Each structure stands twice: as C-alpha cells, then as structure tokens.
Amino acid sequence: MTLLAVERIKLFTTRSPWWCALVTLVLTIGFAALIVGNSNAEVPATVASTQFGYSFGMAVIMVLAALSVTTEYRFGTIRTTFQAVPNRTAALLAKTGVVATLALVIGELSAFGSWAVGRALKPGANLALTSGADWINVAGVGVIYxxxxxxxxxxxxxxxxxxxxxxxxxxxxxxxxxxxxLIPSIGDDIYKWMPFNVADKFLTGNGASNAGRAAGDGAPMSTAVLGQGWALAYFAGFALVLLVLSLSSARRRDA
Incomplete structure (x- = not known):
C-alpha cells in the first residue's frame, strides 16, 4: 500500500496527468456531441456512435502512461525510487497499477460522459443501455483504456x-x-490477430450496439475472429506479456 501511495503522489503532483485527462474528456465527449448532434432519421444516433472518439482518447491515455515512466528516467528520479525500493518489480508494478487505475477511471468518465451528452442532445433517439452489447460498448471503454x-x-x-x-x-x-x-495475400489474416483490432472486437462484438448506422460511426468494427470474452482475454494477455518483458528488462539494466 505504501508503494501505491508513493506512486499516486508522484503521478498527481505533475501536470501531465491532469492535462491528459482533460484532453481525453474533451476529445471523446466533443466527438460524441459532433456525431450525435449531426445524426438524423437517415443516419440515426446509436449507443456506438456516442463512442466515436474513444480511439482518440486512448491515444492520449497511452501518452499519459508512457510519460509516467519515461519522465522518471529523463530526470533521474527512477534511481532514487530503486534505491528506496530495491525490488524493482514491486516498484514498477505499483506504478503500473496506479496508472492503469487512473486510465480506467478516465475511460469510464469519458465513455459515460459521451453517452450522457448523446442522450441530452437527442432525447428521442434509441440510446438507452438495454442490452449487454450496449453496456460493453460503453463500460468496456475504461477496461480497454x-x-x-x-x-x-x-x-x-x-x-x-x-x-x-x-x-x-x-x-x-x-x-x-x-x-x-496491405501485405499481399496474408495481410487480412494477420490483421485479424493484431491486438488493438482484437480490442475493438471486445467493444463492438457483432455490431449490435450500432444497429441502423454505418459501422464506422462507432468504435471500429473489428475483423477479429474471437468472441468478445476471448478478445478481452487476448488483449489482456498481450499487455501482460509486454509488461513481463519490460520488468525483466528493468531488472537487468542499469537505471
């Protein structure tokens, strides 16, 4: 718990998390307002269309997460951290946990904020969260973040x-x-297993939350062959493998 508290203090005493959180909310909610506000009878608003800006928000979240580590290496404060906590794995896992929790909170705020704005702009549209697909499309954003x-x-x-x-x-x-x-012959087959494409499959499934509207107007429809549950497990596994490799590298290299 002490490590988590330390990492929380280090993270929130810098400006970048606050700015990144603000930019994420503005981007995602702004795109929701733009897309839903321009919907009409021919191109109706859907639950998925309220999440149009989620990929832009995810890009900002990844910038925030990367900076939480690289800034420490840049200014040499990571050496002080490792001197105070010789167990580098524990220190870095604490940092990862704090950053991931912050990303989860920002993701849920941006997703439900986008959905709420859509409901406010188009109260007559079918934007109620009435199915599991609708809930995953909105609440799942925080998990992916x-x-x-x-x-x-x-x-x-x-x-x-x-x-x-x-x-x-x-x-x-x-x-x-x-x-x-674009790779001839095998490009589409490889793309089906690319991690962020698979993450999109978790959010959109078979497109049930985007019924009545073009697929591109929500989170991108995925070509992944996995079901939603397995898609989430695959993306989580990819993140875990990458984290394990990074922790192994951190233990071997000088700070």
Missing part, C-alpha cells in the same frame, strides 16, 4: 525515452495495424 495504459507503461520501461516511446505507441496503434492489411 486500462490495458492500453499497461502496454504504454511497458513500452516506456523498455525504451525509457519519452519521444521514442510515444512515437512508437502512436505509429503502431494509429498506422501500423492498418497498414498490415
């Missing part, structure tokens, strides 16, 4: 440099997975 934060922390531990870690995370999540589909 938390796991994405774990991935970002792991990358930050491995790379240690803010610019490099952030660049890698943004390029991979926003471009690399989509570009994989």
């Amino acid at each position: 938390a796991l994405a934060a774990v991935i970002a922390v792991a990358v930050g531990i491995l790379i240690r440099h803010s610019a490099g870690a952030i660049a890698l995370l943004m390029i991979y999540s926003l471009a690399v997975e989509s570009l994989v589909r």
Whole structure:
C-alpha cells in the first residue's frame, strides 16, 4: 500500500496527468456531441456512435502512461525510487497499477460522459443501455483504456525515452495495424490477430450496439475472429506479456 501511495503522489503532483485527462474528456465527449448532434432519421444516433472518439482518447491515455515512466528516467528520479525500493518489480508494478487505475477511471468518465451528452442532445433517439452489447460498448471503454495504459507503461520501461516511446505507441496503434492489411495475400489474416483490432472486437462484438448506422460511426468494427470474452482475454494477455518483458528488462539494466 505504501508503494501505491508513493506512486499516486508522484503521478498527481505533475501536470501531465491532469492535462491528459482533460484532453481525453474533451476529445471523446466533443466527438460524441459532433456525431450525435449531426445524426438524423437517415443516419440515426446509436449507443456506438456516442463512442466515436474513444480511439482518440486512448491515444492520449497511452501518452499519459508512457510519460509516467519515461519522465522518471529523463530526470533521474527512477534511481532514487530503486534505491528506496530495491525490488524493482514491486516498484514498477505499483506504478503500473496506479496508472492503469487512473486510465480506467478516465475511460469510464469519458465513455459515460459521451453517452450522457448523446442522450441530452437527442432525447428521442434509441440510446438507452438495454442490452449487454450496449453496456460493453460503453463500460468496456475504461477496461480497454486500462490495458492500453499497461502496454504504454511497458513500452516506456523498455525504451525509457519519452519521444521514442510515444512515437512508437502512436505509429503502431494509429498506422501500423492498418497498414498490415496491405501485405499481399496474408495481410487480412494477420490483421485479424493484431491486438488493438482484437480490442475493438471486445467493444463492438457483432455490431449490435450500432444497429441502423454505418459501422464506422462507432468504435471500429473489428475483423477479429474471437468472441468478445476471448478478445478481452487476448488483449489482456498481450499487455501482460509486454509488461513481463519490460520488468525483466528493468531488472537487468542499469537505471
């Protein structure tokens, strides 16, 4: 508990978490207002369309998570942490837990905030959370944000440099997975197993929460072959493997 308290204090005494949280909320809720506000009878608002901006918010969350680690390496405070807590794994797990919890809270606030704005703008639209698919599409955002934060922390531990870690995370999540589909013959098959594509499958399932609207107007419809539960397990497993590799690296390398 002491380690968690220390990491919480270190995280919240810097400005970046507050700014990142604010930017995440503005982006996700702003996109919800834009998409739902422009809906009409031909292109109706749906539960999924209120979550249109979730991927943009996730990008900001990963920046926040990466900075929580790389900033310590940049200013050398990580050495003080490891001197005070020789068990590097425990110290880094505490940091990961605090950052992931913050990401979960921000994700839930942004998701339900986006949904609430949609309900306020279009009170007559079918935006009630009446099915499991609807609830997963909204409440699941926080879970994905938390796991994405774990991935970002792991990358930050491995790379240690803010610019490099952030660049890698943004390029991979926003471009690399989509570009994989351009590989002749096998690109689409590989893409079905790419982690962020699989994460989208957990949120959208078979598209039940987006009925009546184009698939692109909610969280992206996934081509992953896994069911929703297995998709979440796959993404969580990917985050866990990356974290284990980063912790192993941190124990072997000088701070």
